[in-house]
Amino acid sequence: MKAKLILSALALLSTGSFTYAQQQVNVLQVPGVNQYAKIDTAGTSVLPSGRYITPAGKTIRITHDPFGLSISPDGKKAVTLHNGVFTLIDIATMNATRVPGYGKKIISPLPNGSFLGVAFSPDSKMLYLSGGDNGAVIVFDTDKFIKTDSLSLNGAIGGKDYDDSFTSDLVLNADKNELLVLDRGNFRMVRVNLGTKKLTASIDVGRQPFGLALSPDKKIAFVANVGMYSYPLIAGATPKNADSIMISRHPYGDNTKESREGTIVEGRKIPGVGSPSSPEAMSVFTIDLATNTVISKFKTGHQVGQMLEDAEVTGGASPNSIAVGNQYAYVTNATNDNITIIDYKNHKLLGDIPIKVDSRIDKFRGLLPFGICLSKDEKTLYVALLGFNAVAVIDVPTKTTKGLIPTGWGTSRVKLSADESELYITSCRGYGAGPNGGFGFVAPPQGTYIGDIQLGTFQKVPMPDQDQLAVYTRQVLANTFVSTSVPAATNNPLPVLPGTSATPIKYIVYITKENRTYDEVFGQLKNANGDSTLARFGVHCEYTLPDALRVQFPNLNVSPNHIKVANQFAFADNYYCDSDASIHGHHWMMGVIPNEWVEANSNVSKTAKLFSKAPGRRFPGSTGSMDPEDYAETGGLWEALERKHVDFYNFGEANETAHVREDWEDTATGAAHIVMVPMQKALFTRTSHNYAGFNTNIPDQFRVEQFKTEFTKMWIRGKKKMPSLITMQVPNDHGADIRPKDGYPYRQSYMADNDLAVGRMLDFLSHTKYWKNMLVIITEDDPQGGVDHLDAHRSILMLAGPYVKKGYVSHTHANFGSILKTIYNILDVPYVNQYDVTGSLLQDFFTNKPDFTPYTFINSDTRIFDTKKAMARYSKNTNWRKIKKSIEMDDEDREREDHYKQQKGKKTSGTIVN
Incomplete structure (x- = not known):
């Protein structure tokens, strides 16, 4: 058996570009594996991912x-x-002026948000800005600092009346004194005459048009479409009957007969979404500006259904940005880590340029090419790598990567100076967030909410010569991973790589929660790096309350089970969510790196208009689930397990889209669907339709009962054994508005509900026959609801099980990549992306001397959460529709508002009170 395992490891390692000699293997980990996150703008910053940031040039x-x-x-x-x-x-x-300023002396010309598009006038005095949700282009005078005009895309043109436009990218065509503007609401490109301020043409393009470019001769426009489908409503749905016609779940798996052609679900007729091979899906359109007609539709990158080595492509290429030369156009395909070459004059695809950075990780995806520009001689491409914190320098004639330039976190755009002596680069998250509370913390002008405190960066980098580029390249790689040679065979229950050694762990339960930071739950724990003044959800935490409430709650215990689990088993004080908010978190957690569409779409103000004639207003904007626009090339966790024929089952994850209803009555899944969005095909048949996902109207205690009932029926009394992996969501630590009548008199009540649920689930699992071979992983999807003295991304990670050390505190860096590496290594499943392969190896959590002692839960403090009161509603004949709706899971504006509201009246830094 051991020989078979070693042979299996050899085969895996050879295909994974690892080296093997004398039973030694190279394990890749992040360079900050033994460091805490920190910002050092003058030196080396350590990101929540464990990667380093050392931007080149001036930042x-x-x-x-x-x-x-x-x-x-x-x-x-x-x-x-x-x-x-x-x-x-x-x-x-390198002086910057923010509009609007923090002091609000400069009025914002973009009160409804903005999206992607910005251009200067030829005299450099005027700006043209995408108005995003308001469907207009805003004109701004940079000398007077005032808005001078607003050019709406709505109105009649070409015999058709357009409404609900949503302004996306734009390009100035100075020769014609016009703007070319993308309208993601109506899936079209619009031409706007700047002299007359009239729309002169409207040309239909593909779905969710995202990137726009113009040929040097100004005759051809290029549109990159990142949308996969146009999402339909349930057949016959109207504003009046919508509430009664919804279905309780996703209607079908993606790219199935049902999704292509339609089906019947719960008695409702469900339209299909068509084929991912449609020309309108994830494609590049070219438009002849002389005739205002689409002349070519190119499907760039790898296509859904294509086989890449031993894996089927499940995600579209996500073509997003375009650089155009005199004959060839170059398109970044984020999902595929490559660039497609288009001979647009001869209407041909000429193949792809794969972006290669290092042979040890090139097999895995994770670069996410985004912004792109082309040198004047058309021999060099500069590509912003959103997932790699670098700009890639590509030699066009040889189709090779010449080198890498280090940037900030989440590189988004890159431009060349006119004389090509400098590069200008932007990054989404810059140096990271840093702390947002605690002793000595002073709130900066932008605020303390994670989405505000985390600033982006602008870089000015002198054009590097060959020697300097080589230095930069080595720096980027050193910032990303280190390689260590270790023995392949080990007696640690966590193998160093998938398949390298046997493990007694056969079952993993992956419990995901919502929105909490480390300090606010674990800040009091000893032998760990915490700030007890921020532990508002800890035990004996009445001191974090204001004086008016403190006397009412002596010995307040909000999270006794979290504290007990951490002390009985193991927890990390150096664990971080890679995500800022739920839309990112539920991608990261399930093994999918958020692409440029997820990042940009999550950070734009947008209004859903489900019954609009504009199909893009039923925008895909996932929260608790991934939309087809978001899928990785060969998927994530689900698809990796399916390829390896490893059984799994899901409770609560991935049953929420942007437009679900989340009322009290939606207890089967926590949601009711009106817009028809497919679920990942691998997951669709392996997910419970009787377990409530995110819906804070539903007590986590209700979820415990749903889980125990289904688990018992299928894997204790049933004939099948427990799957190798169970994923489970218990979301109420997210918090919501107080509901005293329902048992939630304080915001702490939601955390107490969640704490009890975690304790009860672990109690249940540890008393089953599977416990002796089980690992339970408990974490958060994102940290946006809280504060932390070390970093706003720092969050909760607990491991429990017989082979987990008892009373252990891990100081090893950890993130979602580390969790997924743990899962893949134990279940002998090949890695999927670069964050998996370079994640920290968490062997320090484990012991080969098991302790099978089960866990016994602690009841909640009934002063802040009474289970009987919360569950009483389910035995009453209640008019569910009159109950107040749940808050939306990933409404970042709501989360931001709530974050600041909870800071008012605080006794100590970070305290939240009602």
């Missing part, structure tokens, strides 16, 4: 998430576009 910090970038024709100014904000930068001095 300034600007507002978070700069997804638009333009350089003025005179070369003196740069402008970066954020959601509802733009930053004007003097390139020579």
